[in-house]
Amino acid sequence: MKKLGWVLFFLAPSAIPLLIFTVVPMVSSLWVSLHRWNLISPMKWVGLDNYTHLLSDPTTREVFLHTVIYCAGYLPLVFAGGLGLALALNQRLPGRAFFRAAYFLPVVTSWVVVALVWKWLLNPTSGLVNSLLGALGAPQPGWWTDPTWALPAVILASAWKDLGFVMVIMLAGLQAIPQDILEAARTDGAGAWQRFWRVTLPLLSPSTFFVVVISLINGFQVFDQVYVMTAGGPQGASQVVVGQIYDLTFRYGRAGEASALSWILFAVILVITALQVRGQRRWVHYA
Amino acid sequence: MLVAAGAFLMLVPFLWTVITSITPNGSLAGGPTLFVHNPTLAAYRQLLDALPMWRIAVNSLWIAAASTLFQLVTGSMAAYGFARLAFRGKGIVFSLYLATLMVPMQVLVVPLFIEMKTLNLQDTYMSLLAPSIASAFGVFLLRQAVESVPRDLDEAATIDGAGHLRIFTTIVLPLIRPALATVAVFAFMGSWNSFLWPLVVIRSPEFMTLPLGLATLQGQFTTDWDVVMAGSVFSVLPIAIVYLLAQRHIIAGIAHTGIK
Numbered sequence: 001m002k003k004l005g006w007v008l009f010f011l012a013p014s015a016i017p018l019l020i021f022t023v024v025p026m027v028s029s030l031w032v033s034l035h036r037w038n039l040i041s042p043m044k045w046v047g048l049d050n051y052t053h054l055l056s057d058p059t060t061r062e063v064f065l066h067t068v069i070y071c072a073g074y075l076p077l078v079f080a081g082g083l084g085l086a087l088a089l090n091q092r093l094p095g096r097a098f099f100r101a102a103y104f105l106p107v108v109t110s111w112v113v114v115a116l117v118w119k120w121l122l123n124p125t126s127g128l129v130n131s132l133l134g135a136l137g138a139p140q141p142g143w144w145t146d147p148t149w150a151l152p153a154v155i156l157a158s159a160w161k162d163l164g165f166v167m168v169i170m171l172a173g174l175q176a177i178p179q180d181i182l183e184a185a186r187t188d189g190a191g192a193w194q195r196f197w198r199v200t201l202p203l204l205s206p207s208t209f210f211v212v213v214i215s216l217i218n219g220f221q222v223f224d225q226v227y228v229m230t231a232g233g234p235q236g237a238s239q240v241v242v243g244q245i246y247d248l249t250f251r252y253g254r255a256g257e258a259s260a261l262s263w264i265l266f267a268v269i270l271v272i273t274a275l276q277v278r279g280q281r282r283w284v285h286y287a
Numbered sequence: 288m289l290v291a292a293g294a295f296l297m298l299v300p301f302l303w304t305v306i307t308s309i310t311p312n313g314s315l316a317g318g319p320t321l322f323v324h325n326p327t328l329a330a331y332r333q334l335l336d337a338l339p340m341w342r343i344a345v346n347s348l349w350i351a352a353a354s355t356l357f358q359l360v361t362g363s364m365a366a367y368g369f370a371r372l373a374f375r376g377k378g379i380v381f382s383l384y385l386a387t388l389m390v391p392m393q394v395l396v397v398p399l400f401i402e403m404k405t406l407n408l409q410d411t412y413m414s415l416l417a418p419s420i421a422s423a424f425g426v427f428l429l430r431q432a433v434e435s436v437p438r439d440l441d442e443a444a445t446i447d448g449a450g451h452l453r454i455f456t457t458i459v460l461p462l463i464r465p466a467l468a469t470v471a472v473f474a475f476m477g478s479w480n481s482f483l484w485p486l487v488v489i490r491s492p493e494f495m496t497l498p499l500g501l502a503t504l505q506g507q508f509t510t511d512w513d514v515v516m517a518g519s520v521f522s523v524l525p526i527a528i529v530y531l532l533a534q535r536h537i538i539a540g541i542a543h544t545g546i547k
Contacts, residue, residue: 099291112498116519224482
């Protein structure tokens with residue numbers, strides 16, 4: 001077989017599906033975003049109208065704000081929790097394997113299950129959480145029926161699910177730290193607290209970087225758990241960007257605007273990721 | 288101590304799910320309890336009457352297995368192509384692969400939906416499987432692994448008269464098994480958990496996957512939490528079994544992507 005033959009042989013099986021199911025839709029999505037279209041009647045060219053309309057529409061600002069709030073609540077929770085767990089499980093504890101398995105089980109469970117189970121746990125009238133809060137005499141929030149609590153409810157469920165993921169990444173990072181550096185710090189008289197701040201944390205920065213980048217990319221695309229737990233409600237209080245894209249397309253028949261919004265979201269994610277990659281030089285240390 | 292309390296906190300929701308599913312009518316008026324008085328499987332019967340759950344579970348399993356297999360085959364081949372074949376424009380082609388990696392599913396949903404509609408594939412297995420036949424993420428990860436296989440090995444094999452196909456199947460593939468396992472974990476979990484795409488493209492219960500089936504269930508039984516929780520138990524069980532069997536590989540696979 002000729003050289004070109006081999007190239008085609010090895011690359012075509014992945015290139016053709018990627019072309020048909022990613023590249024073509026990508027290009028046509030751009031095309032759709034320049035039209036007004038309800039998925040049925042013929043497309044009508046509107047140029048950049050969808051974009052300008054979205055950018056001046058308060059709903060867009062709102063759904064982006066909710067998405068940012070989601071990230072701002074979710075990221076510190078999973079990061080602090082995952083790091084704490086990783087530090088604890090890096091010690092020689094009895095039953096370490098069991099704990100690792102227990103913390104990781106939610107990671108392999110699908111979002112829809114997690115969302116449903118938490119919706120039930122946070123059921124305002126007969127859920128476990130409010131029953132316990134009631135028994136303690138604490139206030140019982142309406143969770144997903146209350147606009148103030150809908151987003152926190154989603155954040156809680158999400159953090160619970162992803163804790164194990166962050167823990168595993170951090171554990172891998174911890175185990176990659178050379179023991180002699182910590183030993184050297186110890187002989188130089190550094191206490192446990194100092195060793196953590198001055199040695200462990202800086203040397204964990206590649207893992208931290210990975211977790212932050214991935215969490216923000218996923219956080220901006222949050223959808224499943226919101227759709228199942230609150231469907232964006234009550235009164236749009238927990239509507240996020242992807243939920244809005246879905247509703248625009250399949251509820252309001254505004255596919256052009258939905259496509260434009262998905263490109264705006266993509267641009268935002270790209271910029272945030274690029275900023276983080278550029279900024280990493282300042283704080284990420286590779287051992 | 289704190290770790291143990293935390294682990295309990297992680298498992299309580301699962302426990303609560305099981306308890307609710309066997310409580311008569313899901314009635315927990317007497318407050319939460321660990322001991323169900325008249326445990327019943329009625330909710331499971333209702334569940335099986337409402338949706339073809341066995342078929343839905345099998346759908347989920349085989350679609351996840353098929354997309355995993357496809358991604359391993361297409362991904363490892365492309366990885367070999369990029370790592371071992373010299374051709375013009377390789378850098379550009381590889382960047383194009385990487386670019387597809389960055390496109391979120393949401394950007395693709397509308398046109399993919401239209402594509403499936405024009406091809407008359409909506410509400411079929413094909414439409415569920417097609418977008419996950421190849422993944423740029425897999426190609427990227429596997430290429431790194433192939434690059435780390437010493438070239439001396441394939442040069443020696445070439446001298447012995449082996450062609451690309453022989454080198455690929457007998458030398459490279461066995462040596463990149465850990466990376467293949469990692470890709471398999473991500474492919475399987477990705478397909479098993481995917482929700483947005485099935486939600487868009489599937490209407491009939493017989494083609495649903497578990498996440499979609501469950502979400503539909505919630506719509507049908509708005510207040511019958513016992514049925515909804517029975518569905519949750521039903522759909523957690525298969526993945527929990529897979530997880531317990533392959534736990535080491537899954538955790539190692541995920542940890543593997545975070546280092547580097």
